[in-house]
Structure formats: structure tokens, C-alpha cells
Amino acid sequence: MEKRSARMKKTLSPYLYFVPALVLAYLFSYHPFFKTIANSLSLVNFSGKIIEFVGLENFQSLFTDRNFQTSLVNTFRFALFFIPIDLVFCLVCALLVYRKRRFNALNETLFIMPMAVAMSSAALVFKAIFNPTIGVVNHLFGISIQWFNDPAWAMFTIVFLGVWMAMGLDFLLLVGALRSVPKHIVEAAEIEGAGPVAKFFRIQLPLISPTILFIVSTRLRDSMLLSGPVMVMTSGGPYRSTQTLVYQMYIEGFTAGNYSKGSAISVVVFVLTFLLILLAFRFERKGVFYQ
């Protein structure tokens, strides 16, 4: 009898190491995930209890909701500006410093400094420097854009903040990729008389393209989840011009208490991010090729 319980203990004990992780995975990932899907297909009361199953009704009303269409468009509009600006800017920075020369370690440090700053602090600073009247951006560039009052421009403050927060990591990934391009290939091209432009477009760009694709797909996914900067800087305004999917989900769920609608938006976000994660995984293996 004793022997048997000892053996039981031995077979069971490995699972004990796994229990905390599994409980947490269930409690804060799988349970809320399936519950969100269930909520999105149901009528949910104020305290989060499901009243009745309504099928795809929530989605039907969601996709005809102008407000939601705005969020969807805005989310993609953010990605459309954010990703190219981020990529081009980080590429320029990376091309300037990827060769190990004097001062380049210092410049590299400057480029990655934003990584040390938390989102809410950064958003507050950006809010101040883009302030149309007392902010320094308008003054330094001699412009008078009403950044936070003009629906055409408000999104750009969020885009700039997004680029600023993302650039440390993306810059490092690109520098790493550029440094891993085999030297002999670049030198051979130079001997053949390739100028810097040809060298970049014909040799470096194709060889670092897996890293670029990796950055694009992960940043696309991040864009789908954008909410924090919107909350701190613009509260979705002016005229909902910066209202994103997760921001609207937050408002529907917590300010309006409309859990069904909030959950339906969550499901849309899941689907979008899931597709983009698949894309990211597809490129992840080739993401960075170090030798």
C-alpha cells in the first residue's frame, strides 16, 4: 500500500510543477477567450451574465454601426502611416550606423533611448510638445497645425508616438540584419562598381527582407491592439478621428456597460491579430539570419 502511494506521488509530482501555469492559462486566457466568444453571440446583462443566445446579431449590428466602422478604418489608418514611417526611419538610422565606426556606438544609444520610457510618460510628453499653442513642435518647425483639434492631424500625433516607442527595437533588429549581410558580397558589388543606391536596393534590402517582413507583421498586430496612447493623448477625439478598435471596446465595455458589443469587438480583434500572428510566425524562422 505504501509503495503504491509512493509511486502515485512520483507519477503525479511532475504535474504539480505545471499546475500554477495551467491554472493561470485557464483563468486569464482560455476562460476569458471562450467567454468573450460566447458573450459576442449573446445578450449579456449589466453584471456580465448571459441572458439569451442571439447568434450573429451582435456582429450584424456591429458591422452596420458607423461608430465601429470608424474604429476599424482608424485602426488600419494608424497602421498604414505608422508602419512605413517606422520602417523607413529605422532603416535610415540603421544604414547610418551599421558599420562599426567612431561615434556610432553613441548614436546607436541615442536611437534606442526611447526603449527606456514607459508609454504613459511618453504620451504625456508628446501631448505637451504637440500642443498647438504652447508646444515646441509647431514653433521649431514654424508651422501652426492644430494637432489635437484637427481630425486630419490628430492621428499623426499618435503615429509619431507609436514610431518613437517602437523604433528602439526595430532599429536594433535592422542594424543586426544589416551587420549579418556577408561582407564579401557587399565588397564584390563595390568592386563591380555598384553605387550606394544600387548596393542598398540590389543587395542589402533583399538580404534583410525577412527581418523587414517580420517587423511589418508584428507591428501590424500591435497596431490592431492600439489603445493606450489614444487614451492618454486624445481620448479618441476630435470627432472620433483617433478612436481605435480596442479603445471603442473599452468604452463599450466599461463606460457604456455594453458587454455584448464590447465582446463582439474583441472577437474582431482576435481574428485580426490571429491572422497577423500567423503571418508573423511564417516569417519568424527566417526573421533574423545571423551567421
Place this chain on the structure above:
Amino acid sequence: MNPFMKRSDIVKATGATMLGLVVVFPIYYAFSASFFTIGEFSTYPPTLFPSTLSLVNYIRALTESMLARFMVNSLVVSLVGSLLRMIVAILAAFAVAFLKFKGKQLLFFLVLGTMMLPGDALIIENYLTISRLGLVDSYLGIMSVYLLAPVQMFMLRQSFKTIPLTYRESAAIDGCSDFKFLTSIVLPMSRPIVLTLSLHSFVTIWNTYLWPLLVTNNPEMRTVQVGITMLGYADSLDYGPIFAAISLLLLPSIIIFLLMRKKIVEGIASGAIVG
């Protein structure tokens, strides 16, 4: 490295430094504005340099607002949260790397699979769970959703796998239990990665915004990232204390960042820290 720079190198380095200064400008501005007087915020053209280096704004930020309390909250949540997070990840990674049991792969993928479900899209249901558990406005409520870190579990497992199996066999022959093997052999051997991941966890939890905003209604329980956006001085031009608060947060993180710079750069270069 060639000590003599070519002209094109000088042009590139200068260009890079200028771009770099643009990039760090918001950080400079935060520190600079933390010394501004109310008047200096409203002057036209806007100033970039404070006229005095008075600490008035810092003193006001610390005495007139709950900033100190927010910092304590963040410190508790980040410290305890990252400790628990590491314990959970280490236990699971150890089981995957060293122990044999049925369904191991399945359980492992079940935990890794949570990576596919972005936390920000789960906040409505997670909030309902936390409020049902009566954990709104509690430290445990704030840290709860960060306690599982699949990426870290995966990285620990990779690191544990580099420890030769013969260690475990000889430990077992000497009558060493699994748990003892973990605490006295595996962990000491993995100290660098455990420390790096702990620091990474600390920073991640310290920096989060959305979830802590949601699960704290009582101002006393706010974390610093949430609290700092709500300092809300009555006079709209009274930004001084806000920038002082931002600078107080920036200073330690920039120092830590500069000290850890090499590690961070290497970590990303080796593909270690993603997400």
C-alpha cells in the same frame, strides 16, 4: 577599426547624431520642463531651457499629489508580480525540461498557446473575473494577469535544456529530489538568464497601463503609470509638477537602461527578447 574616418563616414556620423538628438528630444524636454515655472510654459516663443534649476516642481509633485503612493504601489506590484511570474515560469520550464510525464507536450503547448490571445482584447472578461473574485483595487488584482509569461517559460526551458542530463542522473543517484535538484543545481547554473528575465518582467509590469487603469477605482491603489496621467492640476498651464513626476520616473529607468544597454542589444541581436 580604422582610426581615420573617411569624409563619407563623418557625414554619416554627423547625420546620425542629428537624427539621434531629434529622437532623444522628448526626453530632454521632459527633464528641462520639470524646472519650468508656470510662466515659462506660457511664454511665446516656447522656451527650451529653464531659467532656474529650482526643485519646486519636484517638491510639489511629491507633496501635493499621491505620486509617492503611486510609486509604492507600482513597486510592490512589479516586485511581487515579477517574482511570482518567475516562480511560475521556472516551475513549468523545469518540468518540461527535466521531468517525464504523460501529456507533457500537450500541456506545454497549452501554456504557449496563450501567446496567441492578446491580453488587451481579453480585458472585459478578465475584469469580470477579477471583480467576481473581489480583487478590484487590490495588488493581487493588478498583477494577476501578468503572472503567466509563456515567452519566459519557453526561454527558461531552452536554457535548462543546455544543462547536461548526467547532472540529473548523478543527483538522483545521490538521493537528490527533483525539487532539490531545481533549487540547488539548475537555478544557480541559470542565474544570468533568470536575472535578465526577472528584470524584463519587472519593467514590463511597471510599464503597463490599460489593465491597472481598469482594475483600480480607488485613487490610492493606482499604479504610477496610471496615476501620472491623472495628476490633473487645476490650472491647465501648471504642467511643472507633471513633468517633475515624469522625470522622477524617467531617471531610474534611463540609468538602468544605460547600465543594461549591452545586455539588451545582445539579447535582441540573438533574437532572445521579442515581446
